[in-house]
Amino acid sequence: MVSGGLDSCVTAALACAEGFELAFLHVDYGQRTSKREKQAFNNIADHYQVRNRLIANAKHFKKIGGSALTDTSIPMPPADLNRHNIPSSYVPFRNANLLSIATSWAELLGAVRIYIGAVEEDSSGYPDCRHSFFKAFNNVIKEGTRPETSLQIVTPLIQLNKTDIVKKGTALQAPLHLTWSCYAEEELACGKCDSCLLRIRGFQNAGIPDPIPYQKN
């Protein structure tokens, strides 16, 4: 599962390093930066020479609304990396929708693993980013697919923080310069939203320069 962000890029690098043949799935759920994310998705797929690509639409999230990520009438939450509540960018049950699409495709492909770059500690408090959620979803896959299907979600970044992820990606020569993290802009990353701030802090703490440019304030 490749959004086109830092975490999914490093996750793809890990799956590749473990010797799996890769298939890339991107889900367009009507998020603000979907066009730019698709470009990042395709650039990372080109880098890893992935032919099996699927871009799925889940635009019902736009109809459902309720999140600043899919509804431009809701302001993006002010950046706050120490928050304890669920921010307005939370898209309800998003990861279950994404994993359901992935499982349907994976079952058709005969795949054995679904890699997803979810991060628990760093996840801004979204309930569907927790380890317990993925564990429960693996059980749904077991119960809801063909008996011969042997498919598992793996979350190799779940216990890491952004600094570890930047270091790991750099060690694996993941194409971090091709990734897109910003929630707000599509030309130059804003450098101000939660997602940009997490990324910038990760690179800083890792002592590695962030290879993408940012808006000048």
Next chain:
Amino acid sequence: MVSGGLDSCVTAALACAEGFELAFLHVDYGQRTSKREKQAFNNIADHYQVRNRLIANAKHFKKIGGSALTDTSIPMPPADLNRHNIPSSYVPFRNANLLSIATSWAELLGAVRIYIGAVEEDSSGYPDCRHSFFKAFNNVIKEGTRPETSLQIVTPLIQLNKTDIVKKGTALQAPLHLTWSCYAEEELACGKCDSCLLRIRGFQNAGIPDPIPYQKN
């Protein structure tokens, strides 16, 4: 969740009889008869005076393919009500995709129940129609939604057969004349596909006339 078929209509009748305020969700996943199903959905919603309606698109199933229900190049399986294998009309992990959409919407609405008319015994061997699947999915909902969300899937028909369902629907004065069950046609029900045969047999065994017309062979 209202496909527009017999089972979802009786399920809606049950939810209404239990005193819940209804919201109707239909998912268009590119199935052959989607236009006719939407008409049935809206007719049943009109009958119950439901204002809160959502028609979601999950057309990635068409891209994923692999099922006779969404890929017209795959022939519909010949009718066989005694089969033990999974027929070619199986859409991989379909119900998880449907329930994920339903959960996202339900969380936004603040709903407390998701009613789905799944039937285990009568379900043509689809793995995602089993009681154990729904039980596992309830656990995913618990793990993947806001702490204040209190939402449960209920499957009131899961242990019934088609005969029981026809009887129950008739007793509840469900508008069975507005439902659409055929997998193959959109004008007049074919009377030959698995879904039509199950329905016809259900009405026959219940001793109740099926209120919809069929193609003459």
